[in-house]
Amino acid sequence: MESVLSRYRNLIILVGVLFLQVLGLAMQVKRGNDTQDTRLIRIWAVGAMSPLERSLVWARNGTGILWHNYFYLRGVRAENRQLKEQIEQMRLEQVRLSEDAAQAHRLQNLLAFKEQFVSKTVAAQVIGSSGSDMSRVVYIDKGENAGIRRDMAVITAQGIVGKVLMVYPTVSQVLLINDQSSGVGAILEKSRLQGVLRGAPNGEVMLERVMGDEQVAAGDVVLTSGGDQIFPKGLPVGAVSKVGNGKDLFLTIKIKPASNLSKLEEVLVLLEKQERQAIAEDKRVRAADILAQRLPSVPDKPPATSVAGAIPGSSAQSAGVGTGVIPGSRPKTTSPITSANAAAAKNPSQVPSSGSAQQPISRVPGSPAAARPKISVVGTTAPDVPAEGVAQEKPATPAPIQSTSQPATDNNDPH
Amino acid sequence: MPITYTSGEQVEVYRFSIPVTILVPLLALFVQAFVPLRFPWFAVYFDLPLLVTIFFAMARRSPIAGLLTGAFIGLAQDMLGHNPIGIYGISKTVVGYGASSLGVKLDVENAGARFLITIGFYLVHSAVYFTVARALVNMSQSWSWAHGVWAGLANAVLGTFLYFALDRFKQRT
Numbered sequence: 001m002e003s004v005l006s007r008y009r010n011l012i013i014l015v016g017v018l019f020l021q022v023l024g025l026a027m028q029v030k031r032g033n034d035t036q037d038t039r040l041i042r043i044w045a046v047g048a049m050s051p052l053e054r055s056l057v058w059a060r061n062g063t064g065i066l067w068h069n070y071f072y073l074r075g076v077r078a079e080n081r082q083l084k085e086q087i088e089q090m091r092l093e094q095v096r097l098s099e100d101a102a103q104a105h106r107l108q109n110l111l112a113f114k115e116q117f118v119s120k121t122v123a124a125q126v127i128g129s130s131g132s133d134m135s136r137v138v139y140i141d142k143g144e145n146a147g148i149r150r151d152m153a154v155i156t157a158q159g160i161v162g163k164v165l166m167v168y169p170t171v172s173q174v175l176l177i178n179d180q181s182s183g184v185g186a187i188l189e190k191s192r193l194q195g196v197l198r199g200a201p202n203g204e205v206m207l208e209r210v211m212g213d214e215q216v217a218a219g220d221v222v223l224t225s226g227g228d229q230i231f232p233k234g235l236p237v238g239a240v241s242k243v244g245n246g247k248d249l250f251l252t253i254k255i256k257p258a259s260n261l262s263k264l265e266e267v268l269v270l271l272e273k274q275e276r277q278a279i280a281e282d283k284r285v286r287a288a289d290i291l292a293q294r295l296p297s298v299p300d301k302p303p304a305t306s307v308a309g310a311i312p313g314s315s316a317q318s319a320g321v322g323t324g325v326i327p328g329s330r331p332k333t334t335s336p337i338t339s340a341n342a343a344a345a346k347n348p349s350q351v352p353s354s355g356s357a358q359q360p361i362s363r364v365p366g367s368p369a370a371a372r373p374k375i376s377v378v379g380t381t382a383p384d385v386p387a388e389g390v391a392q393e394k395p396a397t398p399a400p401i402q403s404t405s406q407p408a409t410d411n412n413d414p415h
Numbered sequence: 416m417p418i419t420y421t422s423g424e425q426v427e428v429y430r431f432s433i434p435v436t437i438l439v440p441l442l443a444l445f446v447q448a449f450v451p452l453r454f455p456w457f458a459v460y461f462d463l464p465l466l467v468t469i470f471f472a473m474a475r476r477s478p479i480a481g482l483l484t485g486a487f488i489g490l491a492q493d494m495l496g497h498n499p500i501g502i503y504g505i506s507k508t509v510v511g512y513g514a515s516s517l518g519v520k521l522d523v524e525n526a527g528a529r530f531l532i533t534i535g536f537y538l539v540h541s542a543v544y545f546t547v548a549r550a551l552v553n554m555s556q557s558w559s560w561a562h563g564v565w566a567g568l569a570n571a572v573l574g575t576f577l578y579f580a581l582d583r584f585k586q587r588t
Contacts, residue, residue: 028500
């Protein structure tokens, strides 16, 4: 007996070690694969790794900040100018969107619709991963001490990232949406079809449970449906990249996530989301008012001392018909934007084209406004203004707006 | 002669200092967890903890030491993920036992042998992981020979260089 034991000692120990691990595995599986059961063991590994990862991320960021903020400033001025133009454009777009939102709020209010909104977030830095393609999780440098709890949603500015799976005092583990065990309630923006977002073994994101007879096209935008009780409704998820016929009468829909899940650096954890009754806001800002603030006003006309300076037919000017202003004179008109232009900003399709007799804007030649190179109106850019003569502004063409506001019909949403 | 848990009757049995025994696997785990943040393909093709397991197991040439090394490294790797603890542990235990048993019988000092052994053990590791994940944990896994071979080759190339770097820490018993 003793000789048998000593002869097969290695094999017996191997079987024993394997048996112990299988036993431990079986216990975890029986308890429902809840990682909270193994929290104490996992915290050792995380505790050993996270200080190293944190310090390395800190050093890398420090070097990056030093380089980018103090040495490598090439093209910053051009980028700054570009961003300023973009801000101007977005301000105008915001006005249009607020109109839509106000309308949606009014409708929601009528239906006693409750909306969810994100009220508190915390920014966190991604400091590590599991290091395995079988477990798509990342670690962030904020934990219980920062108010993070289990099952909180994690997002970036581009879209959703995942949910908090494990929370330690200073570190949290985030399960990415492309993990196999992940599940997110999703809805197609156009068709309002609902499905479940899941990760495939190869790391791709799939939208499941969409019936085969539904019409889904590549490029369709996918949003969160709110049905999972983790992500608020309406957050961007990604876009459909491929559609195919799957098994069991369901479509195989591949999604390209809006967030770059393979190169995450900073994320936001949604600490609080609140539900409130939709309230219609009556504070409206017209696009015309925004434009009026942006464009320089023509100076006031002095008291009628010089009748000769007055322009014949000034009534046409006040009616919105643009006329040239005699250089050197001080026209009476003070508002650079006519009612026709205001209407153009609100509903461009109803405004006659620039080729018509109406000239919505009058400007003094040589004034700063005349020298302004571009006038942006609601997603479009007017042609360059000539240095001399009267500027002609094209009516704005409404840009297609991807509104993420929740339509009133969603009140029937079972979730 | 210092007595270590790797000592045996075989010739050319090596041992490692305690700092190397602890720090090298930890460093491998750290690199494996950190590098994919910048290079996501690293986690798909490379398995540094596996390479370290194979190296220590072959150098010590003791099946018990090999399987224990594999078990510890594998369990630590499991702890960093969210799957049940033990899947990597079982896979690397088998690899550690196999590599040390092979090290007793074969010359594993030359680059060619190391290259082939690494490919072979990568496939063994993947097969055991796949079996355990599907059969015991009911995870949805898909087996791909193409991925297995390419990842095996990638690990073998990296392993060959890594083993020569780690050879410097070997101490004769």
